[in-house]
Amino acid sequence: MSSTTESSAEQLIRRFRDVVGEDGLLYRPEELIVYECDGYVVEKNAPDVVVFPSTTPQIVELVKICNDLNVPFVPRGAGTSLAGGTLPVGGGVMITLTRMQEILEINYRDRYAIVEPGLVNVHLTQALKGSGYHYAPDPSSQGACTLGGNVATNSGGPHTLKYGVTVNHVLGIEYVSPQGELMRLGGPQEEMPGYDLTGMFVGSEGTFGICTKIWVRLTRDPAAHRTLLGIFETVKDATETISAIIGAGIIPAALEMMDQGIIAALEEAFHFGFPLDAGAVLLIETDGLEVSVEQEALDIERLCSENGAREVRRAGTEAERQLLWKCRKQAFGAIGRLSPSYCTQDGVVPRTKLPEILECITESSERHGIRVVNVFHAGDGNIHPILLFDERDPEQIKRVMAASDEILNRCIDLGGSVTGEHGIGVEKISFMSRLFTEDDLEIMGRIRMAMNPTGSCSPSKMLPTAGACGMEHIERSHPGKQAHA
Amino acid sequence: MSQSPKSITEFSPVSAKELARFLRDNSKGERSNVFPVGGRTALQFLGPHQTTGTLLSTHQIADVIDYPARDMTITVGAGMRTSDLSKILAEENQELPIDISHNQRATIGGAISCNVSGPRRYEQGTFRDYLIGMAAVDAEGKEFHAGGRVVKNVAGYDLCKLMIGSRGTLGVLTEITLKVKPKQAHLEAVWINCESFEIIDLLCEKMLNSATRPVAMEAFTPAACQFVVADARISFPTDYPVMLVFYEGTEKKLLWQIGMLRSELDHPGVRSIEEVGDESSKLLLGTLTEFPDGGDVPATFQANMRPSRVASFLEYCTSRNISAVARLGNGIVTGHLPDDIGPETQKSVLDELSAHTHKDGGNLILLNAEEPIASELSWWGRAEQSWSVMKAIKQSLDPSGLLNPGGTPFE
Numbered sequence: 029m030s031s032t033t034e035s036s037a038e039q040l041i042r043r044f045r046d047v048v049g050e051d052g053l054l055y056r057p058e059e060l061i062v063y064e065c066d067g068y069v070v071e072k073n074a075p076d077v078v079v080f081p082s083t084t085p086q087i088v089e090l091v092k093i094c095n096d097l098n099v100p101f102v103p104r105g106a107g108t109s110l111a112g113g114t115l116p117v118g119g120g121v122m123i124t125l126t127r128m129q130e131i132l133e134i135n136y137r138d139r140y141a142i143v144e145p146g147l148v149n150v151h152l153t154q155a156l157k158g159s160g161y162h163y164a165p166d167p168s169s170q171g172a173c174t175l176g177g178n179v180a181t182n183s184g185g186p187h188t189l190k191y192g193v194t195v196n197h198v199l200g201i202e203y204v205s206p207q208g209e210l211m212r213l214g215g216p217q218e219e220m221p222g223y224d225l226t227g228m229f230v231g232s233e234g235t236f237g238i239c240t241k242i243w244v245r246l247t248r249d250p251a252a253h254r255t256l257l258g259i260f261e262t263v264k265d266a267t268e269t270i271s272a273i274i275g276a277g278i279i280p281a282a283l284e285m286m287d288q289g290i291i292a293a294l295e296e297a298f299h300f301g302f303p304l305d306a307g308a309v310l311l312i313e314t315d316g317l318e319v320s321v322e323q324e325a326l327d328i329e330r331l332c333s334e335n336g337a338r339e340v341r342r343a344g345t346e347a348e349r350q351l352l353w354k355c356r357k358q359a360f361g362a363i364g365r366l367s368p369s370y371c372t373q374d375g376v377v378p379r380t381k382l383p384e385i386l387e388c389i390t391e392s393s394e395r396h397g398i399r400v401v402n403v404f405h406a407g408d409g410n411i412h413p414i415l416l417f418d419e420r421d422p423e424q425i426k427r428v429m430a431a432s433d434e435i436l437n438r439c440i441d442l443g444g445s446v447t448g449e450h451g452i453g454v455e456k457i458s459f460m461s462r463l464f465t466e467d468d469l470e471i472m473g474r475i476r477m478a479m480n481p482t483g484s485c486s487p488s489k490m491l492p493t494a495g496a497c498g499m500e501h502i503e504r505s506h507p508g509k510q511a512h513a
Numbered sequence: 514m515s516q517s518p519k520s521i522t523e524f525s526p527v528s529a530k531e532l533a534r535f536l537r538d539n540s541k542g543e544r545s546n547v548f549p550v551g552g553r554t555a556l557q558f559l560g561p562h563q564t565t566g567t568l569l570s571t572h573q574i575a576d577v578i579d580y581p582a583r584d585m586t587i588t589v590g591a592g593m594r595t596s597d598l599s600k601i602l603a604e605e606n607q608e609l610p611i612d613i614s615h616n617q618r619a620t621i622g623g624a625i626s627c628n629v630s631g632p633r634r635y636e637q638g639t640f641r642d643y644l645i646g647m648a649a650v651d652a653e654g655k656e657f658h659a660g661g662r663v664v665k666n667v668a669g670y671d672l673c674k675l676m677i678g679s680r681g682t683l684g685v686l687t688e689i690t691l692k693v694k695p696k697q698a699h700l701e702a703v704w705i706n707c708e709s710f711e712i713i714d715l716l717c718e719k720m721l722n723s724a725t726r727p728v729a730m731e732a733f734t735p736a737a738c739q740f741v742v743a744d745a746r747i748s749f750p751t752d753y754p755v756m757l758v759f760y761e762g763t764e765k766k767l768l769w770q771i772g773m774l775r776s777e778l779d780h781p782g783v784r785s786i787e788e789v790g791d792e793s794s795k796l797l798l799g800t801l802t803e804f805p806d807g808g809d810v811p812a813t814f815q816a817n818m819r820p821s822r823v824a825s826f827l828e829y830c831t832s833r834n835i836s837a838v839a840r841l842g843n844g845i846v847t848g849h850l851p852d853d854i855g856p857e858t859q860k861s862v863l864d865e866l867s868a869h870t871h872k873d874g875g876n877l878i879l880l881n882a883e884e885p886i887a888s889e890l891s892w893w894g895r896a897e898q899s900w901s902v903m904k905a906i907k908q909s910l911d912p913s914g915l916l917n918p919g920g921t922p923f924e
Contacts, residue, residue: 136721138819138844160722182667193665195674196642213899217817217875218843219628221893222903222922223683227641227674231667251724275583277606277695317726319769320762376663378584408665409584448665456668463668464658471657471910472670478909479902490669 036097037076040121044079047089052127054078063122066104067169068112068455069419070371070429075102075116082127084202084210084240091238091485092208094121100487103238105146105177108169110372111453113181113233117488123238125176131155132241139246140199140216145176145239149183152244161246164191167449168357176239182231184449186282186356189407190315191247193449195230202241203229206485215243228475233451234486236479250281250315254325255343255352258310258332259303263287263402265336266308267382270406272331273312274379278324283407284311284356289366290401290414294355297362302355306338310406311356359403360414366401367416371428375439376448379409388438389413395434396427410448411439437462452490460492469493521548525570529648529656529687532569536685537654539567539915546918547652549681551592551623554615554806557881558627558680559917571622574687577601579662585693586645586662591622591686608696610637612802622686628678631802632729632759635842637694644673646690651683652911662690675906681917683910697761702794703771704749704787705756705778710831712782713756714824717841720758723777725770729759729840731801734827736836736851745800747793753784754827756841759798804838805880807849811859812882816866818875820844826869833862847880856885863890871895893922 044053054060060074076099081087094101100120107114116122128144131152135141136159143152149170152163166185167173173183179201184193191197200214214226229236260266266285273283286294287308295302302309310332314324329340343349363370377385386402389411393400404412413435417424436446436459446452446459460469472491476483526532539545546566548559553570571592579588582605589598595609596616602608612631613624625647630639646660649672659672676686707713713732720730733741738751749755760770775786789797807813816826823839823846830837830848837848848866850859863886867877876894879886900923907914907921918924 137718137821139721139842182671184665188665192638192642193667195671196638211898211902213902215874216819219815219817219845220876220897220899221878222897222900223679223906224628224641224674224677225899225902225906227677228671230674231671248726271583274585279695317724317766317769320766376661376665378581378586378663380581380583405665409663410665443661444663445661445666445668447668448663449667451667452669460669463661465656467655468657468659468669471651471655471672472659474909475670475672475675475906478905 040093040097040099041077043093044077044090047086047093048079048081052080052082063104063107063116066107066109066112066114068110068115068453069369070425071112071115071454073116073119075122076119078122078124080124080127084204087123087204087238087240088208088210090121090123091204091206094484095208095482100484102486103176103180103234105174106148106172108173108177109181109453110374110450111447111455113451113453113489115454117454125174125238128240135216136161136246138216141244141246143175143242143244145174145179145242147175149173149175149178156246160249162249163244164188164197164247165194168360170357175242175244179230179239179242180232180234181449181451184405184408184410186284186405189283189405190279190281195227197245197247198226198230198242199245200243201226201229201239203237203239205237206480206482210240211237231451233453233490235476235489237485252318252321253313253315253349254321255349256312256325256328257341257352258312258337259306259339259341260308260310260337262307262336263386264383266310267386267406269310269332269335269337270382271380272335273328274407276327276331278314278327280312280328280407281315282311282313283405285309285402285404285406286311286356286359287402289399290359290362290403293362293365293401294359296365297358298351298355300351300355311352356403363401363414363416367399367418369417369419371415371417371432373411373413373415373432373435374447374450375411375436375444377409377411377439377442377444379407381442381444382406382409384442385411385435385438389435392431392434396431398424398427398431400431405448408448409444454489457490457492460490520564521566521568523568523570525573527573529574529650532571532574532685532687533650533654533656535569535654536650536652540653540913544913544915547915548917549626549685551620551626552594552615552618554619555623555627559920569685571685571687572620575620578688582607586664586690587693588646588662588688588690589621591689592620595619595621595624602693603696606696607693609643609691609693611640611643612798614803614806621689625677625686625689626679626681632731632798632840635730635840636726636728640677641674643691643693644677644689645692647673647676647686648688649676649684649686652913652915657684658688660690664692680920682907682920683916685916698763699761699767699791700794700798701760701767701771701791702789702797703758703774704789705758706750706753706784707756708753708782708784710754710824710828712780713754713841715780715782716756716778717820717824719777723774725760725773725777727758728761730842731757732823732827732839732841734831734835734837736834737804737838740836741797741800745793745796747789747797749787750785757797759794801838805847807836807881809852810849811852812850812863812886813880814848814863814866814877815880816846816848816870816875816877818844818846818870819873822873822875829866829869835862844875859886860890867894
């Protein structure tokens with residue numbers, strides 16, 4: 029074990045066993061391999077122990093034990109983070125929440141649901157099906173990712189263009205503080221006196237405590253949809269169309285772009301009939317009242333044509349619409365056809381700067397000899413260049429890192445950010461001092477100290493400093509980018 | 514009513530740098546209390562009982578810093594008047610769809626600090642949904658920022674959320690970046706007279722599955738109804754409980770929705786359904802937005818509850834002749850106590866109202882109060898467990914408690 033002595037490790041496991049039983053624990057090296065990384069595969073480090081609580085009181089006990097033994101701990105949902113948000117830096121305990129997956133209450137009259145953090149995002153959607161309501165944030169990984177993880181990273185998804193990201197749909201949170209105290213912020217009432225700690229907790233990447241219960245807002249289903257596929261000869265034409273649509277005052281429910289590289293992989297996987305010779309396609313969905321949605325679709329079709337679309341198709345049936353969305357949301361699954369490993373970036377630029385950033389991506393790809401395909405939330409300016417490589421080749425990893433850095437630095441130069449929805453995690457810590465001043469980071473550090481005084485909860489995440497007082501011994505065992513620099 | 518600080522010096526810096534220098538010097542020297550203000554439309558939110566300190570006004574920090582209209586974001590100085598902001602956005606046919614009272618005087622920074630919202634929050638949301646970036650200065654003069662100028666951004670802690678509604682107790686906002694929306698062409702309100710609040714509750718349930726999409730749903734007690742009709746200069750029946758539904762959009766969209774609403778709300782308990790008209794609807798929206806400023810009343814409260822509890826709460830308010838307006842879809846009721854009851858009765862009524870909200874985990878806070886209520890009752894309602902966390906946050910950003918002391922629930 030890397031961060032506990034043998035005797036304290038034995039004590040830790042014995043005490044954990046008392047709380048969750050033997051079937052709630054993993055600690056043998058071969059069992060821990062699965063947990064050495066999340067969706068960000070570039071950096072790996074196994075935890076010393078993985079523990080699976082099934083109740084909130086168990087989490088309280090587990091955190092208290094960690095504190096007693098001065099062991100750091102990190103919460104994890106499904107491990108779909110693409111920024112190393114659940115990487116157990118320096119080892120320690122991983123508290124995995126996938127056994128807490130109940131929907132505790134659905135209240136249509138007051139438009140909220142209460143869920144446990146390990147509930148898979150799409151399972152809430154399925155539970156609400158037919159009610160006229162849904163939970164709006166729909167990350168592409170919604171078939172696997174958990175709502176607790178969505179809270180930690182303030183997840184987005186294609187439909188957040190119109191409906192907002194996770195924080196816009198979370199009313200309250202119950203959590204176990206890093207000191208082991210059960211706390212509650214907000215709830216089904218929209219306004220409570222004092223600071224909006226719920227809003228700040230969302231997106232804190234597990235550094236403020238372990239979320240145990242979430243009050244989420246339910247959103248009315250739209251009465252009607254129109255789902256369009258704009259086909260363009262060039263990426264430039266497609267990006268100009270995005271600006272034209274938003275500039276015309278139309279806010280579609282979703283506005284997604286896929287370039288030629290990803291179209292080929294998707295066509296091979298799903299046989300939708302994507303044109304393989306197109307430079308880019310835009311997947312555009314407008315929704316709302318039947319009385320207005322048709323006019324909006326006509327306006328979008330016109331704007332596509334005016335900006336060089338060679339064809340605009342409509343999903344003629346619900347099945348066709350669902351297939352289009354399946355293609356988009358499972359795009360990452362299709363990437364296995366293109367390369368053994370990939371690294372997805374998550375930059376954001378002002379929407380009107382999309383042509384510049386896409387040009388930068390093309391140049392970086394060529395300069396570093398790394399193939400890049402693009403599938404992203406164009407309406408939000410949230411790019412997801414997917415860098416294809418083979419992780420068995422250290423030289424390729426270096427080039428992937430260099431290209432990624434170039435792209436993200438360009439996002440900053442264009443007035444954007446290095447993450448729109450994946451979070452900082454460990455992957456992007458080095459960019460924090462480019463995005464923020466020393467004073468900004470010092471203020472954020474003070475907030476973390478207030479919420480997580482010992483730094484024992486998710487150390488070495490988000491801020492480019494050690495966890496906090498008492499956690500200086502924690503070092504990133506795989507410093508990733510720095511190691512490859 | 515609480516008073517603005519007396520014997521107070523005032524300072525109106527022209528830039529964030531000057532503001533930061535002032536706070537830095539103050540923290541190292543005199544260490545006087547500092548009360549950040551914008552348009553001075555919410556002086557009652559300054560810590561009560563404060564008699565010394567400096568009113569720090571941001572109203573001269575009011576430039577447009579960046580307005581890339583096609584990106585639908587705008588960055589401005591926090592001291593910009595919200596009416597000026599509206600005019601600038603309107604030139605590009607855009608708007609910030611938050612209803613802000615005292616629009617001509619209020620500043621955007623002040624509105625954010627007080628988390629102001631109005632009827633349209635039901636559909637359009639609150640500042641939590643629009644503030645994407647900010648710069649501020651802490652009590653020691655340290656300038657800091659969070660968020661950015663892009664509509665989606667999860668880098669770093671979301672200090673924007675923390676600053677919304679913090680009433681200047683954590684820092685002084687100097688720069689604001691907002692996401693904005695296309696301006697809607699028309700507004701139309703529908704005035705629905707109902708037999709009882711029970712019927713209003715029933716209609717609310719129906720509206721949950723309505724084919725229409727209202728932007729606001731309000732209800733009034735009879736006392737409030739008389740005020741609303743007079744203030745908005747409209748002529749509608751006020752003898753029975755009223756529900757008001759607002760729609761926005763194209764004429765075609767409004768016509769269809771109003772027609773649909775009439776058929777959906779066809780119920781014997783509904784006495785009449787009348788369209789208010791475009792111009793009167795705007796006046797009505799304005800009246801409802803300004804309603805919390807009750808003028809010369811003993812106390813104004815805001816009760817927060819689940820939406821399903823609002824109708825019975827309004828019924829109780831009616832029995833006590835309270836002038837109250839409810840955001841039906843949000844569970845927020847603002848009310849003014851009548852001035853014809855004595856202080857003891859006022860206090861007992863407020864206690865009963867508080868108990869009503871507490872039953873289901875809600876809360877009741879005072880927005881304004883005259884003596885003796887001002888000094889004898891808690892402005893913040895029942896203490897919450899989370900206040901201890903808030904206190905830790907306050908201490909981390911303003912350890913000496915210089916910014917708007919008394920302006921938080923936990924002090």
